[in-house]
Amino acid sequence: MSRSSRPVLTVFFDGLKPEGLTSMPFLSSMPYRAPLRTLLGYSIACHASMYTGVYPDRHGLWFLWQRSPETSPFAWLRKVPLLSLVDSLPARLGVHKLTASRCPYTSYWGLPRIVNLPLRYWPEVDVSETRYWDEDGYVPGYPTVFERLRAAQVPYDTLGLHRGGSGPHGIEAVEHKPLPTIKPWTYLFVGEPDGLSHRYTQEGPQTKAMLRRLDQIVEARYREFESRVGEFDFIAYSDHGHIAIEDRINPYELFEQSADDLNRYMHLIDAGYLRLWFRTPEERSQAERVLANVPQGYILDEETMAREHVDPGEGRYGELIFYLNAGTIFSWTTFGYGRKQRSMHGYLPSHPESDGVFITNCSRPTEKVVQLVDILPTLLDRLGLPVPAGLDGQPVLA
Numbered sequence: 039m040s041r042s043s044r045p046v047l048t049v050f051f052d053g054l055k056p057e058g059l060t061s062m063p064f065l066s067s068m069p070y071r072a073p074l075r076t077l078l079g080y081s082i083a084c085h086a087s088m089y090t091g092v093y094p095d096r097h098g099l100w101f102l103w104q105r106s107p108e109t110s111p112f113a114w115l116r117k118v119p120l121l122s123l124v125d126s127l128p129a130r131l132g133v134h135k136l137t138a139s140r141c142p143y144t145s146y147w148g149l150p151r152i153v154n155l156p157l158r159y160w161p162e163v164d165v166s167e168t169r170y171w172d173e174d175g176y177v178p179g180y181p182t183v184f185e186r187l188r189a190a191q192v193p194y195d196t197l198g199l200h201r202g203g204s205g206p207h208g209i210e211a212v213e214h215k216p217l218p219t220i221k222p223w224t225y226l227f228v229g230e231p232d233g234l235s236h237r238y239t240q241e242g243p244q245t246k247a248m249l250r251r252l253d254q255i256v257e258a259r260y261r262e263f264e265s266r267v268g269e270f271d272f273i274a275y276s277d278h279g280h281i282a283i284e285d286r287i288n289p290y291e292l293f294e295q296s297a298d299d300l301n302r303y304m305h306l307i308d309a310g311y312l313r314l315w316f317r318t319p320e321e322r323s324q325a326e327r328v329l330a331n332v333p334q335g336y337i338l339d340e341e342t343m344a345r346e347h348v349d350p351g352e353g354r355y356g357e358l359i360f361y362l363n364a365g366t367i368f369s370w371t372t373f374g375y376g377r378k379q380r381s382m383h384g385y386l387p388s389h390p391e392s393d394g395v396f397i398t399n400c401s402r403p404t405e406k407v408v409q410l411v412d413i414l415p416t417l418l419d420r421l422g423l424p425v426p427a428g429l430d431g432q433p434v435l436a
């Protein structure tokens with residue numbers, strides 16, 4: 039059997055760390071298991087890199103929220119007089135609901151709720167990801183695995199790629215979904231480990247019980263492939279690890295303690311990042327003075343961002359980006375209050391608990407660390423398709 043005629047079964051686990059495999063005896067029995075190196079950022083950056091084979095400094099998706107007054111779906115607020123006078127949590131929720139109902143974005147996150155940002159800044163912001171992962175034009179200029187396979191007329195099936203919202207979703211909803219034929223590529227998307235790990239940590243009993251269950255579901259599919267097609271390539275991987283939270287910082291209190299007000303600045307807050315924009319050089323100096331008092335983090339410099347292949351995008355993602363060390367989060371973020379968060383990711387890839395996993399039934403020619411950008415070229419290679427020049431990743435299997 040030629041290599042290109044072997045079907046490939048890929049299983050993606052969101053947020054599975056190598057230690058999680060202790061609850062997954064089937065995956066642990068695979069011939070090759072190794073850590074996978076993640077990227078500096080969250081799902082947005084990871085997904086775009088694993089689907090396109092290039093780093094965030096090229097595909098341009100780093101954080102979910104960005105400064106983009108030209109494209110903001112909240113631009114209509116500019117015509118609303120006295121916005122600051124009506125600003126309150128109920129007003130914010132109402133404005134969000136109204137805007138989201140008219141917003142054409144089809145991405146997984148759509149237009150997420152904004153909780154902690156004064157309404158007067160909303161016409162400045164937009165999301166970076168506006169289309170779903172498998173749609174045409176997901177990242178302009180960088181075709182995804184889905185676009186490449188469609189262009190090459192290679193049939194594929196996806197299982198578990200749901201679009202958020204209500205209704206049955208998750209891997210248990212597709213556990214028994216029949217595959218009338220086994221196509222060259224089957225993609226099983228398993229989102230559960232990330233959400234459960236955020237809530238209970240990956241070491242928590244609830245998460246471990248689900249990992250055992252997921253292991254059984256994947257084994258059942260594996261056995262099905264064995265009986266229906268005989269030989270096939272199996273590749274399971276995750277995008278990042280998980281790190282238990284030990285310390286929380288309220289960013290608004292931080293500025294108050296220095297007799298300043300964070301709301302004075304256009305700002306966006308992710309769990310581990312505070313991103314700021316300034317009207318004057320004095321504002322920047324003042325913010326830098328406040329942040330100098332925070333020993334749990336530091337301002338990302340150009341050298342670090344270049345090394346990690348991320349790019350602030352001419353200020354789109356922040357004129358100043360303050361990073362919190364692994365294990366610390368901001369309790370108040372743009373999205374809400376993070377009260378249920380007990381574990382987080384998005385920290386520097388060099389932290390050992392930032393690693394994802396890479397597992398296969400194939401052999402590997404080298405021990406070179408597998409990265410997210412290697413996933414696409416590896417798949418194309420296994421399917422017998424040419425690997426395009428100019429990708430940041432490369433095939434990693436023999």
Ligand SMILES: [Zn+2]
Binds near residue numbers: 236383
């Ligand atoms: Zn997550």
